[in-house]
């Protein structure tokens with residue numbers, strides 16, 4: 001693996017990187033060296049909770065107050081947290097007197113959440129599963145379900161997981177490292193048109209054909225650094241960060257089958273809810289937003305077929321009422337946690353079984 005990764009000097013006039021850093025020094029040092037014009041660092045913008053020695057402890061839960069309030073936690077109520085992560089949302093639910101079924105496809109996330117929530121151990125059960133298999137956790141209906149989509153800061157910050165263009169590491173990107181193919185293997189099996197399609201569909205990548213050609217030209221990349229080097233010349237220097245993030249997002253979604261997971265997870269989740277139970281979804285990009293918006297509309301009985309179809313083919317039927325449609329985080333939260341900027345909260349209430 002190439003141990004050094006070149007990083008551009010100035011990005012959009014808003015962020016400046018050290019010109020070069022080594023993989024050995026790792027992403028943690030890099031998070032400290034990436035500084036923005038307002039003086040904040042990438043770490044403070046990611047807003048992970050840190051201990052006194054600066055080591056990141058836990059992912060900071062996004063829209064915590066709004067999410068927990070919208071799910072109406074009553075004492076004893078059971079929530080399925082389908083994306084447990086570091087357990088921030090789950091902890092708030094436990095503090096409100098509820099019980100939790102905690103699910104995550106990342107074994108490391110389950111271990112960390114288990115440590116964090118050790119004082120609530122009789123009120124929470126842990127499952128290392130993708131949320132498409134939620135039905136394996138319980139046969140009893142639950143009061144609420146939460147999907148906080150995407151990756152956690154801890155996943156992003158671990159260079160060995162290969163999620164981030166900010167540090168050099170193996171190009172893996174699997175949330176569950178025990179299953180599936182890492183990104184470097186998947187890319188090896190793809191041709192240019194298929195890759196271009198995935199980049200367009202999953203990341204809204206600009207000039208997807210050009211980017212796909214660049215990725216496959218020198219042989220598919222083995223590391224995040226090689227992927228950055230392959231594609232960065234496709235983007236205007238001022239749009240480099242945005243461009244890289246769309247490419248990494250598209251490949252991550254493909255590696256983890258995220259849209260199929262979402263489709264199955266929401267369908268199963270709704271089936272597992274009590275009548276009057278609520279489902280909350282936190283989305284972080286336009287692909288997730290599009291899917292969740294139409295899903296809630298369809299489940300609320302609104303036809304989402306293209307205009308002009310003689311007969312409805314989308315299967316719209318009223319099984320829920322919409323409670324929140326794309327609620328944004330407060331400006332205060334965004335100023336404290338840049339990751340929350342793209343978050344949107346969607347909530348629905350089940351109306352019949």
Ligand SMILES: C[S@@+](CC[C@H](N)C(=O)[O-])C[C@H]1O[C@@H](n2cnc3c(N)ncnc32)[C@H](O)[C@@H]1O
Nearest residue numbers: 061083085086087088089104105106130131261
């Ligand atoms: C944004 S984090 C959740 C953070 C959590 N709410 C907290 O407060 O710490 C997303 C988590 O969902 C997990 N995840 C993503 N897709 C998943 C899926 N299909 N099935 C299960 N877990 C998934 C990831 O591994 C990650 O740990």
